[in-house]
Amino acid sequence: MNFEQLGLIEPLLKALQKEGYTHPTPIQAQSIPLVLKGQDLLGLAQTGTGKTAAFVLPILQRLVENHYESKGYRHIRALILTPTRELASQIGDSIAAYGKHTGLKHEVIFGGVSQHTQTIALRYGTDILVATPGRLLDLMNQDYIHLDYLEHFVLDEADRMLDMGFIHDVKKIVRELPQEKQTLLFSATMPAQIAELTRNLLRNPAKVEVTPVSTTAEKVEQAIYFVSKKDKSKLLVHLLNEANIKRTLVFTRTKHGADRISRDLNKQDLRSDAIHGDKTQGARERALHNFKTGKLRVLVATDIAARGIDVDDLTHVINFDLPNVPETYVHRIGRTGRAGTSGIALSFCDHEERAFLKDITKLIKLSIPVVDEHPFKGNATEQAPPAPAQKRNTGPKNRPSSKKPWRRNNTPANQ
The missing domain is CATH 3.40.50.300 (P-loop containing nucleotide triphosphate hydrolases)
Structure with a gap:
């Protein structure tokens, strides 16, 4: 039509x-x-x-x-x-x-x-x-x-x-x-x-x-990193330096966390800015404009601030913090892989967020592959929450090439 x-x-x-x-x-x-x-x-x-x-x-x-x-x-x-x-x-x-x-x-x-x-x-x-x-x-x-x-x-x-x-x-x-x-x-x-x-x-x-929200996640290639809370920032810098991440939206649960992540990235010469409700309108518009035009490689956002953001060619979404509402996870990763294009969503999960991960996998009825080889794997070998039995993910259609510094094992995140 x-x-x-x-x-x-x-x-x-x-x-x-x-x-x-x-x-x-x-x-x-x-x-x-x-x-x-x-x-x-x-x-x-x-x-x-x-x-x-x-x-x-x-x-x-x-x-x-x-x-x-x-x-x-x-x-x-x-x-x-x-x-x-x-x-x-x-x-x-x-x-x-x-x-x-x-x-x-x-x-x-x-x-x-x-x-x-x-x-x-x-x-x-x-x-x-x-x-x-x-x-x-x-x-x-x-x-x-x-x-x-x-x-x-x-x-x-x-x-x-x-x-x-x-x-x-x-x-x-x-x-x-x-x-x-x-x-x-x-x-x-x-x-x-x-x-x-x-x-x-x-x-x-x-x-x-x-x-339906529960099926949107099928369109995006997903991976989970088990990492301690104190190592999340180091892992983010590592991925941005090593992976083929051209432009990414990083999600955090708090405004303070968004500001802190942006400051840490800028100290590492990774151009970024934060967007959240405490920012002035002018600051938010500048950050979004700079991100859309490629002046910023990373935009760190809270969920409310990011709602409605539509950026072309957004290759990655990174969940620095897992959301405590599973539908929010689907909304987040839906920022990439739009209009039939492929996209990648990477999520960090510390010990306290395991329950959130269990709720997410129950909603999307998919097993999220675990990345077991990274410098800050910490608890990556521990068992994750039990999986829903309804549906198995046989793996993303577009598997990462061997050049990418994140490689998965065969263990789903919810097993």
């Missing part, structure tokens, strides 16, 4: 061609026709599946087709609510790219920066507003933003909204929206509070679900 078969108008097809996109992803192929028909939509999909275009493209088309003369002032006709500043900026970039031939105007607002430039930009109105919850509520309360003319509402990454404590802000915003509108809700998971919100917010929604 190509985009023309989805019924998209010429201005959008022209922009997609310029961006080099010819074939829709599964969520785009399923969602775009439904949104074009005006249906409410529940989309169960994580980042990396192409969900942004799945709602941006049909909303742009509906706004063009339902255009009305507003005598110079543009009322907000579409609102896209997203949890993080980085994701808001990326959605704004997508709207700019796909909508460049439509004549539609969009603005992006988020907290952490002065509101002055944002209120100036909103003075003459906009067709599409991309916003984070806190700043949107602030500007609504100050009477800078009115949503009386809203036709389309998108709640993106609803589960992350819940994780970050924004769910009450979201409910306040929803109460201010017109009853008659099209609503699209996207979430990677469906916890109880999001399920309740979905029932209250969506009207007879179509449901689109792609790539």
Whole structure:
């Protein structure tokens, strides 16, 4: 299937061609026709599946087709609510790219920066507003933003909204929206509070679900290193110096840990930066820009800060700390191996993290191969948690070459 078969108008097809996109992803192929028909939509999909275009493209088309003369002032006709500043900026970039031939105007607002430039930009109105919850509520309360003319509402990454404590802000915003509108809700998971919100917010929604979280891990080549906590930094430096790792995202559980890892790497002449919630907006954007453009080889991130980061040609993800929520592991490693490309995820596991590893293997129903030859193997020969019996991994399709300094034995990490 190509985009023309989805019924998209010429201005959008022209922009997609310029961006080099010819074939829709599964969520785009399923969602775009439904949104074009005006249906409410529940989309169960994580980042990396192409969900942004799945709602941006049909909303742009509906706004063009339902255009009305507003005598110079543009009322907000579409609102896209997203949890993080980085994701808001990326959605704004997508709207700019796909909508460049439509004549539609969009603005992006988020907290952490002065509101002055944002209120100036909103003075003459906009067709599409991309916003984070806190700043949107602030500007609504100050009477800078009115949503009386809203036709389309998108709640993106609803589960992350819940994780970050924004769910009450979201409910306040929803109460201010017109009853008659099209609503699209996207979430990677469906916890109880999001399920309740979905029932209250969506009207007879179509449901689109792609790539269940437990199966996404099959697309990424994985390996586990058993290593003591004190040797993790040394192992990371060793891998970056010896392995064919061109660009990697390193995950840690804490903000302090992310800063410390970045400092340690820079001392070893390995250019890196950290991104987390305590960083200023400017610092986060600079770090992400430098990483995308190749000025940084390593970006160290916490889970919340990394949600929504989309970097082309990300060869590796390294879990410096294993997450205590198994779904988070799948979201992390899904940053690499996107759009059908191959990717490698390497994870460090100390003694205290063995229980986390057991939960992860139970979720993904795969045995993660152990790297038994490295300078800091420590407890690598100890038995790991018991394996789930449902499914065996016969090994990655793209096995590492003998030139790579990490070589696996035949012992799965969960045996």
